[in-house]
Amino acid sequence: xxxxxxxxxxxxxxxxxxxxxxxxxxxxxxxxxxxxxxxxxxxxxxxxxxxxxxxxxxxxxxxxxxxxxxxxxxxxxxxxxxxxxxxxxxxxxxxxxxxxxxxxxxxxxxxxxxxxxxxxxxxxxxxxxxxxxxxxxxxxxxxxxxxxxxxxxxxxxxxxxxxxxxxxxxxxxxxxxxxxxxxxxxxxxxxxxxxxxxxxxxxxxxxxxxxxxxxxxxxxxxxxxxxxxxxxxxxxxxxxxxxxxxxxxxxxxxxxxxxxxxxxxxxxxxxxxxxxxxxxxxxxxxxxxxxxxxxxxxxxxxxxxxxxxxxxxxxxxxxxxxxxxxxxxxxxxxxxxxxxxxxxxxxxxxxxxxxxxxxxxxxxxxxxxxxxxxxxxxxxxxxxxxxxxxxxxxxxxxxxxxxxxxxxxxxxxx
Amino acid sequence: xxxxxxxxxxxxxxxxxxxxxxxxxxxxxxxxxxxxxxxxxxxxxxxxxxxxxxxxxxxxxxxxxxxxxxxxxxxxx
Numbered sequence: 020x021x022x023x024x025x026x027x028x029x030x031x032x033x034x035x036x037x038x039x040x041x042x043x044x045x046x047x048x049x050x051x052x053x054x055x056x057x058x059x060x061x062x063x064x065x066x067x068x069x070x071x072x073x074x075x076x077x078x079x080x081x082x083x084x085x086x087x088x089x090x091x092x093x094x095x096x097x098x099x100x101x102x103x104x105x106x107x108x109x110x111x112x113x114x115x116x117x118x119x120x121x122x123x124x125x126x127x128x129x130x131x132x133x134x135x136x137x138x139x140x141x142x143x144x145x146x147x148x149x150x151x152x153x154x155x156x157x158x159x160x161x162x163x164x165x166x167x168x169x170x171x172x173x174x175x176x177x178x179x180x181x182x183x184x185x186x187x188x189x190x191x192x193x194x195x196x197x198x199x200x201x202x203x204x205x206x207x208x209x210x211x212x213x214x215x216x217x218x219x220x221x222x223x224x225x226x227x228x229x230x231x232x233x234x235x236x237x238x239x240x241x242x243x244x245x246x247x248x249x250x251x252x253x254x255x256x257x258x259x260x261x262x263x264x265x266x267x268x269x270x271x272x273x274x275x276x277x278x279x280x281x282x283x284x285x286x287x288x289x290x291x292x293x294x295x296x297x298x299x300x301x302x303x304x305x306x307x308x309x310x311x312x313x314x315x316x317x318x319x320x321x322x323x324x325x326x327x328x329x330x331x332x333x334x335x336x337x338x339x340x341x342x343x344x345x346x347x348x349x350x351x352x353x354x355x356x357x358x359x360x361x362x363x364x365x366x367x368x369x370x371x372x373x374x375x376x377x378x379x380x381x382x383x384x385x386x387x388x389x390x391x392x393x394x395x396x397x398x399x400x401x402x403x404x405x406x407x408x409x410x411x412x413x414x415x416x417x418x419x420x421x422x423x424x425x426x427x428x429x430x431x432x433x
Numbered sequence: 434x435x436x437x438x439x440x441x442x443x444x445x446x447x448x449x450x451x452x453x454x455x456x457x458x459x460x461x462x463x464x465x466x467x468x469x470x471x472x473x474x475x476x477x478x479x480x481x482x483x484x485x486x487x488x489x490x491x492x493x494x495x496x497x498x499x500x501x502x503x504x505x506x507x508x509x510x
Contacts, residue, residue, distance in 0.1 A: 345474075345477075346473060346474075346477075373481060375477045375480060375481055376480055376490055376492040376493050377473060377476050377477040377480055377492050377496075378473060378474070378477040381474070381477045381478060381481060383481075397446065397449050397450045400450040401450060401452065409451075409472075409474055410474055414474065414477065414478035414481065415478070415481055415482070415485075
């Protein structure tokens with residue numbers, strides 16, 4: 020019996036195994052599809068998701084931990100469960116039939132996104148769009164996944180289909196603590212981990228060498244070179260895949276490093292203009308913000324810097340809407356964060372602007388040190404002054420035990 | 434701690450971060466820019482730190498030039 024999903028808890032070594040047969044049994048007996056599922060039960064969420072998709076029903080995905088008030092704020096309405104009856108079929112489903120139906124599904128899935136700032140908005144993707152980057156084949160049949168994404172967000176859904184369509188095992192690591200993660204990676208001999216850079220930062224300092232991991236996918240946020248270097252060091256046997264993706268358009272760029280190039284097959288969908296990444300509406304989900312469209316091109320707001328003269332290779336260095344205006348001078352917080360993360364004492368940081376009656380904004384930083392490490396804020400500033408002009412250096416530094424995170428596990432930007 | 438001491442402490446934090454000489458004592462006549470060598474960024478930082486500690490935004494109603502004027506603002510004048 021092939022295992023499908025391992026359910027875990029935050030800080031325990033208890034787990035529950037669900038098999039592919041359990042999923043099939045559900046599909047053969049459950050005649051009701053919930054179109055706006057929100058029980059905090061990931062196995063059931065996935066079963067319902069597959070049931071909807073094989074019956075070509077459209078779904079709206081809510082974060083499974085949202086409470087009633089949060090849903091009211093998100094949708095403008097009180098939550099009312101919506102279900103639909105599925106037509107009974109005359110034959111028993113088996114795994115192969117189910118996977119074929121998933122692959123051919125015409126369902127649309129609606130996600131909520133707020134990214135790191137801003138108001139939540141809905142984005143709808145067809146299954147065709149969601150399966151665009153899925154690779155199926157014998158090479159993938161022995162993979163097992165450390166599942167580090169939120170299952171109701173686009174990265175989680177894309178990972179789910181990648182694993183499902185190859186009948187791989189997934190181990191729930193999303194939101195789990197460091198020792199549980201290490202325990203389960205070893206216990207289940209996980210071969211691949213897919214998660215956000217924040218997930219990997221939470222795993223640091225890496226306490227062991229992970230020799231059974233052959234693949235790591237990082238995505239959903241900007242990765243920094245220092246993180247990629249650490250990952251390559253501790254996951255020595257892993258191929259590292261750094262993915263640039265968003266809820267609006269899924270994943271469109273991937274790299275083994277912190278710099279990217281646009282694949283030939285994507286050249287008609289992705290381009291760089293004024294050092295910003297633009298994406299063609301052809302690969303966007305529906306309900307995109309029309310104000311961000313210019314002649315069929317969507318401005319992602321992601322800033323790049325070319326690293327070569329031919330302007331083919333680029334790094335993503337920040338976002339246009341995050342720039343801090345200090346008395347007319349613009350500061351890119353990502354640039355400062357990247358430098359801070361190179362200090363061996365600093366585990367995590369967030370750089371942002373605070374209001375100021377003299378200059379409009381000045382730069383501030385929240386800093387979390389590694390355990391037993393400390394740097395005096397004055398020393399931090401003096402070090403930064405080596406590389407940055409004075410207006411870019413955080414003038415107010417807060418030392419915290421941890422940074423506030425949103426529902427994806429991403430650090431919240433103020 | 435008296436306001437003048439708090440102000441001196443904050444000014445010295447700024448000067449130390451800038452690798453500048455610290456001040457031993459403050460007198461009300463001292464001009465923040467000309468005598469204490471603070472630039473706009475330093476003044477911006479000064480306001481934020483004073484507000485954090487004392488709860489008053491010294492520059493809220495326009496620029497303030499001397500130590501004495503800052504102290505007046507802190508005393509609600």
